[in-house]
Amino acid sequence: xxxxxxxxxxxxxxxxxxxxxxxxxxxxxxxxxxxxxxxxxxxxxxxxxxxxxxxxxxxxxxxxxxxxxxxxxxxxxxxxxxxxxxxxxxxxxxxxxxxxxxxxxxxxxxxxxxxxxxxxxxxxxxxxxxxxxxxxxxxxxxxxxxxxxxxxxxxxxxxxxxxxxxxxxxxxxxxxxxxxxxxxxxxxxxxxxxxxxxxxxxxxxxxxxxxxxxxxxxxxxxxxxxxxxxxxxxxxxxxxxxxxxxxxxxxxxxxxxxxxxxxxxxxxxxxxxxxxxxxxxxxxxxxxxxxxxxxxxxxxxxxxxxxxxxxxxx
Amino acid sequence: xxxxxxxxxxxxxxxxxxxxxxxxxxxxxxxxxxxxxxxxxxxxxxxxxxxxxxxxxxxxxxxxxxxxxxxxxxxxxxxxxxxxxxxxxxxxxxxxxxxxxxxxxxxxxxxxxxxxxxxxxxxxxxxxxxxxxxxxxxxxxxxxxxxxxxxxxxxxxxxxxxxxxxxxxxxxxxxxxxxxxxxxxxxxxxxxxxxxxxxxxxxxxxxxxxxxxxxxxxxxxxxxxxxxxxxxxxxxxxxxxxxxxx
Numbered sequence: 001x002x003x004x005x006x007x008x009x010x011x012x013x014x015x016x017x018x019x020x021x022x023x024x025x026x027x028x029x030x031x032x033x034x035x036x037x038x039x040x041x042x043x044x045x046x047x048x049x050x051x052x053x054x055x056x057x058x059x060x061x062x063x064x065x066x067x068x069x070x071x072x073x074x075x076x077x078x079x080x081x082x083x084x085x086x087x088x089x090x091x092x093x094x095x096x097x098x099x100x101x102x103x104x105x106x107x108x109x110x111x112x113x114x115x116x117x118x119x120x121x122x123x124x125x126x127x128x129x130x131x132x133x134x135x136x137x138x139x140x141x142x143x144x145x146x147x148x149x150x151x152x153x154x155x156x157x158x159x160x161x162x163x164x165x166x167x168x169x170x171x172x173x174x175x176x177x178x179x180x181x182x183x184x185x186x187x188x189x190x191x192x193x194x195x196x197x198x199x200x201x202x203x204x205x206x207x208x209x210x211x212x213x214x215x216x217x218x219x220x221x222x223x224x225x226x227x228x229x230x231x232x233x234x235x236x237x238x239x240x241x242x243x244x245x246x247x248x249x250x251x252x253x254x255x256x257x258x259x260x261x262x263x264x265x266x267x268x269x270x271x272x273x274x275x276x277x278x279x280x281x282x283x284x285x286x287x288x289x290x291x292x293x294x295x296x297x298x299x300x301x302x303x304x305x306x307x308x309x310x311x312x313x314x
Numbered sequence: 315x316x317x318x319x320x321x322x323x324x325x326x327x328x329x330x331x332x333x334x335x336x337x338x339x340x341x342x343x344x345x346x347x348x349x350x351x352x353x354x355x356x357x358x359x360x361x362x363x364x365x366x367x368x369x370x371x372x373x374x375x376x377x378x379x380x381x382x383x384x385x386x387x388x389x390x391x392x393x394x395x396x397x398x399x400x401x402x403x404x405x406x407x408x409x410x411x412x413x414x415x416x417x418x419x420x421x422x423x424x425x426x427x428x429x430x431x432x433x434x435x436x437x438x439x440x441x442x443x444x445x446x447x448x449x450x451x452x453x454x455x456x457x458x459x460x461x462x463x464x465x466x467x468x469x470x471x472x473x474x475x476x477x478x479x480x481x482x483x484x485x486x487x488x489x490x491x492x493x494x495x496x497x498x499x500x501x502x503x504x505x506x507x508x509x510x511x512x513x514x515x516x517x518x519x520x521x522x523x524x525x526x527x528x529x530x531x532x533x534x535x536x537x538x539x540x541x542x543x544x545x546x547x548x549x550x551x552x553x554x555x556x557x558x559x560x
Contacts, residue, residue, distance in 0.1 A: 001437070063431015063451025071409035071430055074316040080434055081409035136403065136514060137440035205440070205511045207379075211392055212508045212522050213333075217382030222389060225343070225375035228368050231445045235436065304514065305442030308377055308394065 001138065002238040003298035006061040011128060012157075012290045014054025015150065018090075018121035019158020020047040020165075025097060025117035029110050032173050033166055040101030043165045048094060055087060079134055083127035090120035125154045132297075137304040139201055139314070140297075145194035152187035153290055159183055160260050160286045164279040167267060172275055177268040184264060188257040191293065195249060198300065203313035210307040221310035236303035240296075248296050256289020316408045318401065323420035326491040327458055328398050328519035329478065330498045330507055334526045336485035338376055338391030342477035346374040346395070346456075349476035354457045355426070359449040371445045373456040374477055390525060393486070395477070396443035396456035397510065397518030398422050404435035404444060404455075413453070419490075420519060421460055426452045440514045463488070491519055 024043055027033065033043070059065040072084040093116040100110040129150030132141040159180040166172045207219040224233075240248075260282040267278035302314040350373055351358040360370030374395040381390055398415075402422050405413045412428035413435050415421070424435075429452040436444040436453060444455045459475035462468060472479060478486040489498035498521070501507060507521035547555070 061432065063433075063446070063448075064429065067410070067428070067430045070411070070428060071432070074409050074411050077316045077318075077406040078409045078434075080407065080432065084409060131407075131434070134407070135438055137438065204513055209511050209513060211379055211381075211390070212510055212524065213379065213381045213390060216388070216525075216527075217386060220380045221377065222380045223378035225377050225394075226372070228366075230369055230375075231371070231436070231448075232442045234369075235433070235446070236442065303437070304440035304511070308392075308442060 001298045001301040001303060002235050003295045004061050006057045006059075008291060008294045008298065010054040010058035010061075011150070012054075012287070012294050013057065014051045014087075015125060015128075015154040015290070016157040016161060016287070017047045017050030017052075017054060018125050019154035019156070020050065020161045021094060021097075021121045021158070022118040022155060023158050023162035025093075025114035025121070027162075027176060028101070029107060029114045032171075032176050033162075034169055034171055035101075036169075037102040039165070039169060040098060044094070044098035044101060046161075046165075048098070051087075051094075079127055079130040083124060083131060086120065086124040086127050090117070090124050093117040093120050121154075122151065125150055136204075137314075138301045139204060140198045140301040143194065143197055143201070145190060145197055149187070149190050149194055152183065152190050153293070155183045156187040156257075156260065157286045157290060160264070160279070160282045163264060163267065164276075164283045167276045167279040170272070172267065172271060172279075174268055177264065181261065181264060181268075184257065184261045188253070188261065191253070191257065203307075205304055205307055205314065207307050207312065210304070221308075224309060232305055233309060236305050237309060238299065240299040245296065245300055248292055248299075252289055252293040252296060254289075255285050256293050259285035259289065316405050316411050316413060318405055318415055319417045319420070322400070322492065323415075323417060324492060325419040326398075326400075326519050327419045327421055327463070327489070328491055328498065328521070329395070329458075329475070330487040330489070330501045330521050330523060331393055332485045332487070332501075332505075332523040333390050333392065334485075334505075334523060335483045336376075336391040336393060337483055338378055338389075339482065340376050341480050341482060342393055342486060343372060343374045343376055345476040345480035347372055349459060349462065350457070353459070354461045355424070355454045357450075358454060359447050361449060371447050371454045373445070373454065375442075388525060393477075394441065394443075395520075396422060396458075397441055397516070397520040398456075398458065399519060400517035401515060403438040403516065407434045407438045409434070421458050422455070423457055423460065424453050424455055426450070429453055440511060440516065441518070458488075491521075 059068050062068060072081055074081040075085045093113055097113045097117045100113055126147055129147035133146040136142050163172060208214050211219050213219050263278045263282035267275040304314045306314045347358055358371040362368050374393060377392040377394060379390045379392055381388055398420055402415055405415050405422060410428045410430055412425045414423060431451040433446055436446060444453050447454050463473050465473060474488050478488045487498050487501060489496040491498055493499060502521045505523040507523050509518050
């Protein structure tokens with residue numbers, strides 16, 4: 001599949017934004033972050049900016065961005081519509097959570113709203129994953145690891161940003177640090193499992209089943225229907241060389257997962273200004289690493305329609 | 315709504331495509347483009363039409379395949395357009411309701427005024443039936459020529475999809491699969507019509523008829539022994555031959 005940059009930007013930034021909101025929502029009311037209104041304003045505000053930039057980026061992918069508001073109507077059947085509904089609905093608890101942080105002293109209500117915020121963010125990210133996870137013609141997406149990876153990547157990048165904010169005010173928590181490490185390790189293992197799964201997976205259909213010319217021998221493409229590229233060959237026929245994919249996988253693994261893991265450990269051990277420096281580096285790495293990871297998610301995906309264009313498997 | 319019709323539609327309109335007689339002339343694709351660029355999904359935009367990298371929207375494409383090897387090998391021309399599936403994922407994934415399947419006859423259509431151009435429906439189609447119109451910012455697809463088959467202004471004999479009407483070898487047939495006595499149902503019954511990629515689970519309406527295996531084929535061994543000898547003959551013709559060779 002042709003990597004759509006706007007969609008890659010959307011899923012990585014909004015993923016980080018929702019991830020950060022999950023950590024803030026769950027743990028700020030439990031006193032793992034400063035209660036100071038300014039901290040709340042900056043941290044929640046930053047998450048909302050990440051989510052907002054992502055949502056705006058996704059609209060640039062559309063042929064008619066001005067009609068984007070229509071995209072929430074079909075929530076009964078469409079995961080894209082459900083994602084839209086979840087994204088819009090989650091702004092209610094998010095906004096309330098931020099307001100309560102900044103203006104209210106009530107911790108009980110804040111805690112409840114915080115946890116609702118976390119759940120709403122989780123549902124939104126899971127819906128994004130389901131858009132891809134339910135697309136049967138693309139076996140690298142129609143894979144049981146896709147939704148867990150979307151969730152774990154969001155939780156991982158959210159944790160890295162959460163650490164950066166808390167380290168900046170000298171409130172980095174060791175207990176929470178270990179929870180974060182578990183999340184990063186889980187994300188890393190899930191991604192490895194996904195790559196193993198798609199490498200071992202087999203094409204559901206073949207050129208023989210695509211044409212129905214079964215039992216007559218091997219089906220080979222003799223001539224394409226058109227001499228130049230068309231929408232299908234550009235959008236679905238995108239190919240990445242195997243050697244580049246292998247290199248990019250290593251890059252994504254090192255920058256996106258291993259570097260944040262090591263830097264988080266270092267930060268937890270060092271604390272203070274060194275810990276903050278490690279957190280900044282971790283945030284940079286996880287952002288770049290996940291952009292590569294998400295680019296590969298598209299580039300390595302093969303669409304069934306390519307069977308009609310000479311591919312032996314898809 | 316982008317929910318699929320709950321019950322099987324009372325009519326299931328679609329095509330039967332006969333791979334045995336298709337000669338790959340592309341007339342169906344050309345007439346499709348011709349009709350539809352002024353019809354329901356108009357325009358079928360071409361971009362850079364006079365450049366080397368021309369691209370554009372077509373709702374029907376004819377692939378050419380080779381199957382089998384050596385003397386058993388054959389060429390199969392393979393027209394492909396929307397199959398108007400019963401389980402059309404292109405409909406259910408649509409977030410706006412632009413993509414829908416008609417309850418009365420099962421035709422899958424796009425309401426271009428609702429389409430936001432997210433392309434998700436084209437990703438959801440394993441057959442490559444939908445093509446994005448980058449100029450209009452909306453998705454285009456086969457309408458089964460809904461503006462011909464129900465068109466009272468056309469003579470009854472012409473109320474057929476443009477591709478069917480124009481096919482010079484009658485490789486394309488249009489009809490109602492819900493009626494077991496219809497032309498298309500009988501063809502499927504008699505000729506072993508089949509679904510493309512049933513394993514994908516989309517339950518396409520359109521059916522394909524396989525190439526006939528018992529067709530008398532022109533193998534080299536069966537060819538007449540040789541062409542007539544060009545050696546000089548005797549008599550009058552021999553005399554002419556010697557004269558001209560001189």
